[in-house]
Amino acid sequence: MSRPLSASRFLELKLNPSLPTLARTTRVALLAPLAAALLATGCASNHFVTPQPAAATHLPDAQADMHVAESALEAGDTQLAVSLFEKQLKTDPQSKAAQLGLGDAMYQTGDLARAGVLYARVAVVAPDDARAMLGLARVALRQRRLDEAEKRYRVLLAAHPEQAVAAEGLGSTLDLEGKHAQAQAVYRAALQQHPEVAGLKADLGLSLILAGDVRAGANVLLDVAGLPDAPPQARENLALAYGLLGNDQAAKRILVTDMPADSAEDNLRFYEQLRERLATATRDTGDARSAGGAQTQPVSAASVAPVGVLR
Structure with missing residues (x-):
């Protein structure tokens, strides 16, 4: 391209x-x-939190729909994922799992405004929810609100230092801000914990x-x-x-x-x-x-x- x-x-x-x-x-x-x-x-487009199944009080069909929706989301079938997450929200408008799943689907389709609203709703009732934190950081980055994105990624990385996706997001934000030395320090620190993550080396x-x-x-x-x-x-x-x-x-x-x-x-x-x-x-x-x-x-081609x- x-x-x-x-x-x-x-x-x-x-x-x-x-x-x-x-x-x-x-x-x-x-x-x-x-x-x-x-x-x-x-950047950092894959959520790292294990999808939350529907509550045990829900009907088995609803649980099955949620599992299918999450699988569709992971496979990139956003149309199916959106329909199933919206179906679940009609049944249970307060479902965190459905709101987060739909937020991820909206993010994948480029509807950043709606994704941000869904992540924010979850953050209001569960401010420490890692998936919501990541979603809000990703939206801020994509919307080029870099100061906000950096702050959100720093909080996320501090809370989840073991997660490479948080380091990738913070490093990418710092690079877009022109803070390359800081970004490289973030990548290298993460690579010490995750030498197998190719995305960190690419970044x-x-x-x-x-x-x-x-x-x-x-x-x-x-x-x-x-x-x-x-x-x-x-x-x-x-x-x-x-x-x-x-x-x-x-x-x-x-x-x-x-x-x-x-x-x-x-x-x-x-x-x-x-x-x-x-x-x-x-x-x-x-x-x-x-x-x-x-x-x-x-550089010669032989190199x-x-x-x-x-x-």
Whole structure:
């Protein structure tokens, strides 16, 4: 999927309208993949709380509907999930499980306003409900209310430090705020507890790229992008790194595993635009490091490997 600069410029001005022109130019270019990867997909989109079954006093049919609804939600069948959760709410308007399930379904369909209302209703009666806390944080992030999202994710992570999804959400929020060093600290701390979570490594790699350390980001992504269960974002982020490093051949080989060749070519053209913008910023300042251009020397195709470190 191509990543137009106009959307990223809008996002950057929303986040840091007072940045110097040069810094804004560089950050706009680097924030474009982040906006596409995080906001379009909805970072930390999977709830980590075990779905709550209908109360024992409900009819067995209602319990069965709830289990089917949760299964449909997990499978991405939001239409079925919505119909069953709404059916349950007609029977029991106070059902937390149905409100949370419907909130998750609305979030998946992009109806953030209704999702927020449903999560908030549960939070009023159960302020410590982790699923409601996560839902409100996700909605705030998707709506670009970043201060609120950061606060909510910090509370959630403090209450559930064992949950990788809370760390992913906080780190993503910090990256969107431009606080890359803080985001990387969050990812690394979470990886100490969850070294098996590929999403954390993908996020860490992207954060390093956004901070201007493209080669270090590629090194992190190489360790995860070749895994059978690696998220597509890991490969997309690695392709971005190679694109910024000037290795279009390596970037294209990665991209075509997940998208048509035409879309891959669109991405390659976008990477070329980024390199040109970074090169211009470097010439204007004479400070390649501050412009994020210190790592833009071409990398040979021979250095591409499923895992390992760039040399």
